[in-house]
Amino acid sequence: AEIPDSVFxxxxxxxxxxxxxxxxxxxxxxxxxxxxxxxGYRVGQGWIEKCTKDRAPFKDELDVMKFVCKEFWMxxxxxxxxxxxxxxxxxxxxxxNKFHFFGQMSSTAQYTDEAHMYMAFPGGMLRGAxxxxxxNCTVGCEITSMPAxxxxxxxxxx
Amino acid sequence: xxxTMARQARATESRKISSELFTLTYGALVNQLVKDYESDVxxxxxxxxxxxxxGVRLIEDLLARSNVGRCHDFRETAEVISKIGFKTYLGVxxxxxxxxxxxxxxxxxLDHNPLAEFVEIxxxxxxxxxxxxxxxxxRGALEMVHQEVEVKFIQDTLRGDDTTExxxxxxxxxxxxxxxxxx
Numbered sequence: 001a002e003i004p005d006s007v008f009x010x011x012x013x014x015x016x017x018x019x020x021x022x023x024x025x026x027x028x029x030x031x032x033x034x035x036x037x038x039x040g041y042r043v044g045q046g047w048i049e050k051c052t053k054d055r056a057p058f059k060d061e062l063d064v065m066k067f068v069c070k071e072f073w074m075x076x077x078x079x080x081x082x083x084x085x086x087x088x089x090x091x092x093x094x095x096x097n098k099f100h101f102f103g104q105m106s107s108t109a110q111y112t113d114e115a116h117m118y119m120a121f122p123g124g125m126l127r128g129a130x131x132x133x134x135x136n137c138t139v140g141c142e143i144t145s146m147p148a149x150x151x152x153x154x155x156x157x158x
Numbered sequence: 159x160x161x162t163m164a165r166q167a168r169a170t171e172s173r174k175i176s177s178e179l180f181t182l183t184y185g186a187l188v189n190q191l192v193k194d195y196e197s198d199v200x201x202x203x204x205x206x207x208x209x210x211x212x213g214v215r216l217i218e219d220l221l222a223r224s225n226v227g228r229c230h231d232f233r234e235t236a237e238v239i240s241k242i243g244f245k246t247y248l249g250v251x252x253x254x255x256x257x258x259x260x261x262x263x264x265x266x267x268l269d270h271n272p273l274a275e276f277v278e279i280x281x282x283x284x285x286x287x288x289x290x291x292x293x294x295x296x297r298g299a300l301e302m303v304h305q306e307v308e309v310k311f312i313q314d315t316l317r318g319d320d321t322t323e324x325x326x327x328x329x330x331x332x333x334x335x336x337x338x339x340x341x
Contacts (some may be wrong), residue, residue: 001249001250002174003175003249004219004247007247008175008179008180010216012183014212017208018204035190039183039190050176050178076179
């Protein structure tokens, strides 16, 4: 079934809030980021599997990236990535000019931990999705100017 | 007025995601909560709290996209919950059943629970109500429309029960409903 993405955004916001209280009190921001990233990773792996079930295998790395920027992004954020740049040496920068998970956050929020925390799960999803289709990488997240952000993918040498 | 119109406009954009993605994410969440909190009862509580916080906001989204009017009694409320609420956000229409004599209590029976698809609960978590976020969502949403309702799961097929049943009990009408925001 297709459901409104509002409920997904609300769930994500609550996940960030509730995971802040860890097992024995509160998690540090570093630990929280890690936990959210981990969760995102598992969801990303599972989700791209579903997205690519009836699809022919990817031709190459760039083919993967284009899929991620279009179909994958669409399926999660209801829009495509606005800009993809690469140095053709394993580094890809994905720019989303209106990142939905920021919701109603104000522009000054980009200086808060909270906004950055909202990128941890998405960053993990991206990394998990790529890993599941054979592209092992690190993913860096950066808020350029609310609500625009960047995900920098560095493919690890195999 | 303008913000209402903006909300209407926003709501009629069909920004949809697959419920499977939602289900996957929910599964990862429950998994993490089970690791963080030792007792099932505590996990149930956390899920309920989360649901409440979601519900108080989700209701606004629902009202903006569905034009549903004020419910005059609990029976109308039940219909709206099942046919509009659950239908919109989970894609299913639970059966309304087991009304109390005074029509202040009823059950929602979920023949199919999208949240629980492909989920198995290990034997050492028999007290867990996997989908307990729904209890909170209903409670929070109803509070915002001035109804204090007690909501709880009483059966769950994931625990080996015959059905998945949520019980809703009308407590009272709220006057100036400013919910004490839960942390």
